[in-house]
Amino acid sequence: MKPARSADPDNSPTRAALLDAAQELMLEEGYAAVSTRRLAARAGANPALVYYYFGTMDNLFIELFRRGAERSYRLQVEALDDPQPLWALWEAIHDQSQTALTMEFVALANHRKAIRAEIAASSKRFRELQLDAVTKILAGYGHESVVHTPAAVVLLMSSISRFLRMEEAFGVDAGHEDVVRLIEGFLREVEGERRR
């Protein structure tokens, strides 16, 4: 007879608690605050368990990154199934409040090459999904433009969203409305008023 639960170490509640604690610490105090001792204290676990579950801090960060990326990826796939997929994609990209966490990972990647590779691979995967989808969507609308190519549309949404979220974190929002209106004006042009 198998044990009723916890047979799979990947599903351990302690493991999840450690990942949650890491995410909170990164957001509140930056990646440098994520130490085995502080993680354990916040997760109500023992410091040595970090090594039991993840082996190294690098692995812990990578698993945390994957967990978030996986979730975002699923949300974007769902968005692209919306009757107004470009509107939904924009909302999925912009509404995700993950920017602060992403910035921490970008900084982390600067000196942990395992993490850099992980982020690079993930970015490419997102870009492929978005480019494929938007190419088909625009073709379906019969929208052919030299300026609003699929790549331009995807990169505009991504850059602007991330930049605005970053500035918001610093209390800067001058001009933000204008550029959001620019994006939404384009969406209205190809998909009409947002219905939901």
Next chain:
Amino acid sequence: MKPARSADPDNSPTRAALLDAAQELMLEEGYAAVSTRRLAARAGANPALVYYYFGTMDNLFIELFRRGAERSYRLQVEALDDPQPLWALWEAIHDQSQTALTMEFVALANHRKAIRAEIAASSKRFRELQLDAVTKILAGYGHESVVHTPAAVVLLMSSISRFLRMEEAFGVDAGHEDVVRLIEGFLREVEGERRR
């Protein structure tokens, strides 16, 4: 009689060497690698001098940030004096390879509030300069557009530039050309082909 040099501690070569070392370390290994010992080792100075010159690490980071921001600000002011000021502004924003360093400061700001305040103030100052200038420039061209408002133009340039540079650091560049063409298409529309 005054000493021939080094009367002003702000102009000390040791001080400058420490700032240079901090910048290098941040770029190569991230802000967490910037410790008094490593700074001193790289600058060929003694660890205790960090405290003599800067008092705290916070102050060192702030001074380093200011040094870079000051330089960028001057470059942008100069750019806006170009006969094709929008082209020049775009080049000034996009060519500055400061993005990696900026990302480190953004992450640092997440857990050092003195630095957060410094970045916020600096961002506002840049935004004001850019908005004032671009408003006058577009008005001068008689360019009135609902989509390409001054704020939209400024934020487009800033977001796209930073995002592309960030992705480049990860070896991702799919679609970058398209969105650069979009920006440059607009510049061509209002200022004609780039001459220089």
Next chain:
DNA sequence: GTCTATAGCTGGATAGAC
């Protein structure tokens, strides 16, 4: 201005008991 020395802390990682 520059140095040594040191106090006091926090960190990653491991060995081994339970």
Next chain:
DNA sequence: GTCTATCCAGCTATAGAC
């Protein structure tokens, strides 16, 4: 799976000699 105990390295910051 979870814990204690521990080693050793690195850190900030200061006191004080030169």
